[in-house]
Amino acid sequence: MWIFITLFAAGCQSVRTAYQNTLAREAGFLHATMARSLYGLPLVSVYLVICWSLFGWVSLGNPPRFFIAASVCAVAQIMATYFMLRAFQSGSFAMGTLLAKTEAVLAALIGLPLLHYTLTIGSWAGIFLGVLGAVVMSVKWKNIRQAHKDISLLLGLASGLCFAITSVTASMASHALSGSLVTSAGVTLWYVLALQSIILCGIQMYKSKDLLAPFKHEFALSCKVGVLSSLGSIGWFTGFALVNPALVKTLGQIEIIGTLYYSKVRFAEKMTKQQWVGGAMILMSVVLVVTSTVK
Structure with a gap:
């Protein structure tokens, strides 16, 4: 089940990221970051009601753990989205997205002490191959000694x-x-989006001195970003709850196919042989993870 949910989430995110990149160029980083939460909240609210009616409600088994973890999640996602959009502007759409894919191995390492999940050797191989593929695609080998000064690399x-x-x-x-x-x-997703909306709308209103500022810029495009983001987030958060997040994010790297398409067609960016090789490695990592976890 988690495989199909993750593939759905990856497809939605691929399209959403492209629209969000365009929105950032038209309305700025703050609005593009805010749109994914504020404009996605109504659809997630409807989804939550459906879940309630079909699967029943939940109770707070550990209130402090929930609110602390969900609040950290909300802030971390804001920062992640902001850094990714900045990477787009300093590098390229494809490179910014691909560098963000290092999250798979980082999620595995962070999750070991916090979630107590175990991974098979095949899963670890797939995770590292995926990250290596992202590195191959994004690093300019001629300037490898200066890589630490590459702002797009650091942002990614x-x-x-x-x-x-x-x-x-x-x-x-x-x-x-x-x-x-x-x-x-x-419930976790709804709380995260609500908190993000409050934080980002507050910042945008304060900076613009206008209470209606979140609704005045590229409304139609913001709605597209919000709807696609909420659909993708529903898939991601459900996947995170079902299995190890590292496996979900590694399989989610299939999004690379959509990234390459939008990079070439929508933003007219050229892909080098090195980048195609890295893309192939990422696809191989997805196959490894799926075959290692499906019995």
């Missing part, structure tokens, strides 16, 4: 770290609730 890696923290804390928050895991994931 920072985004990957924050996304990894998001994945792990989302899983922790969902498991702090008692009841259906599907509903628990929905």
Whole structure:
């Protein structure tokens, strides 16, 4: 089940990221980051009601653990999205997305002491192969000694770290609730989006001195970002609740196919042989993870 949910989430995120990149260029980083939460909250609210009616409600099994983990998740996702959008502007759409994919191995490492999940040798091989593929695609080998000064590289890696923290804390928050895991994931997602909306809308209103500022910029495009983001997030958060987040994010790297398409067609970016090789490695990592976990 988690495989199909993850593939759905990856497909939605691929399209959403492309729209969000465009929105960042048109309305700025803050609005593009805010749109994914504020404009996605209504759809997630409807989804939560459906989960409630189908799977039943949940109770707070460990309130402090839930609120701390979910709040950290919300802030980490804001930072991850911001860093990724900044990476787009300083590098390229494809490179920014691919560098953020280092989150898979980071999620595995962070999750070991916090979630107590175990991974097979095949799963570890797949995770590291996926990250290596992202590195092959994004590093300019001629300038390898100066890589630490490459702002797009640093922003992409920072985004990957924050996304990894998001994945792990989302899983922790969902498991702090008692009841259906599907509903628990929905409650966690709703709380995260609500908190993000409050934080980001507050910042945008303060900076613009306008209470209606969140609704005045690229409304139609913001709605597209919000709807696609909420659909993708429903898939991601449900996947995080069901299995090890590292496996979910590694399989989610199938998103690379959509990334390459939008990079080439929508943003007219050229892909080198080195980048295609890295992309092939990422696809191989997905196969490894799936074959290692499906029996």
